[in-house]
Amino acid sequence: MKKILLTLIIALVTMSISAQTVSKRTAEFNLEKKVAIQGYDPVAYFKQGKALKGKKELIATYEGVTYQFSSVANKDLFVKNAASYEPQYGGWCAYAMGSSGEKVEINPETFKIIDGKLFLFYNAFFNNTLKSWNKDEVSLKAKADANWKKILK
Structure with a gap:
């Protein structure tokens, strides 16, 4: 009986966490x-x-x-x-996520694959952020990773 109750509790907690994850992802x-x-x-x-x-x-x-x-x-x-x-940073511009932590629209045709991951970038009005990203990729990627983790909390 205790095993059944414990299994039920674990299942309910897992379902609750999963629902929170889905909700957060669709919001962000x-x-x-x-x-x-x-x-x-x-x-x-x-x-x-x-x-x-x-x-x-x-x-x-x-x-x-x-x-x-x-x-x-x-x-x-x-x-x-x-x-x-899946694209990194919820499909937002990787450069903006790294430089300012902002969620900025992308041009889906401006992208880069880095270490088997998809990164998307804003590219309009003579502003191709992929070019800026390439100038400081290591630093921007580290900042973008940290900023995205804060958003998904």
């Missing part, structure tokens, strides 16, 4: 019309080496965040290992 991630990366396929950055627009009928949701895919194969890869394809 860069979601346009409830879709991440403005509908671009997160797997395409890695497998095709470029930004490809996803299709509305090819979707998958990971911890409350919905992604679109350009192909069934990319969707299947994502479903098998979603965490490895």
Whole structure:
């Protein structure tokens, strides 16, 4: 009886933490019309080496965040290992996250893969933040990592 009660308590706590995580992610991630990366396929950055627009009928949701895919194969890869394809910093501009801790919109076609992770950048009005990022990547990445952890608390 004690084992059953303990198992139930652990299950309830786990479900509560999971619900909090989903809620926090959907509140803090860069979601346009409830879709991440403005509908671009997160797997395409890695497998095709470029930004490809996803299709509305090819979707998958990971911890409350919905992604679109350009192909069934990319969707299947994502479903098998979603965490490895998600953009860093909730899909916000990596440079802004590092330089000021702000959540700034991105241009989904301006990206960089670093150590197997996807980083997205703002690029408009003669301001390509990827260029600025490249000048001080190590420092900006460390600051962005710390700033994003504060946001997700």
